[in-house]
């Protein structure tokens with residue numbers, strides 16, 4: 001009996017040890033790879049950020065740091081493999097500033113496509129993109145739409161949340177600045193960094209530059225131009241970071257992580273997207289065969 005209990009103890013402790021594998025691809029061993037595929041249900045998170053100025057006070061990798069930290073926290077709740085740092089986003093609007101890493105537009109799309117293909121080749125069937133950079137969503141939505149262009153045996157899911165009014169109300173009770181002007185490296189983003197990596201934020205420098213909208217373009221109703229951001233915020237600073245707090249950051253991060261966990265669970269359980277994709281590609285194929 002005693003031996004039995006001892007063996008049971010050894011088995012359960014070994015089992016829990018065996019289940020406790022890293023989420024990050026670069027930290028996994030090849031021998032743990034099959035378990036990682038099983039635990040993740042062939043799901044990988046691709047966190048995307050960029051390298052660019054974040055006002056005079058926040059680190060240039062702010063978007064990457066946030067995306068990386070979301071992924072780390074999300075996978076503590078629900079397992080998925082996490083792709084290492086990916087900072088090849090759309091960043092043309094920051095090329096006038098030092099510290100900007102911006103690849104040519106065609107290459108940016110091609111690199112993302114090749115990365116997803118490579119994830120698929122490694123056996124992943126579900127790729128969840130999470131994005132930390134405000135200049136990426138248009139590109140990412142176009143990228144996801146392009147997935148319909150040719151057959152592939154994986155699905156790309158872009159985490160693209162809509163505003164939650166209940167959370168916004170909660171947020172506004174803590175927030176000190178006007179949400180309309182609080183964008184890049186402003187109160188909210190700086191608060192997230194103060195919560196995640198306070199040692200990287202030089203808050204005393206936040207007032208060295210103005211994060212106010214410079215309104216240098218004439219009002220042209222219902223029209224979008226690429227220069228709008230530079231016209232309004234040429235210093236890559238939008239808001240008043242000096243009013244940031246770790247407390248606000250905690251609220252923002254915890255809400256984001258909970259929402260991402262919910263999305264990840266649904267993605268891991270989803271077979272329908274891939275099934276419909278295959279059905280769609282077959283019909284496209286049939287149509288071209290008939291010609």
Ligand SMILES: [Zn+2]
Nearest residue numbers: 062063185189
């Ligand atoms: Zn940012």
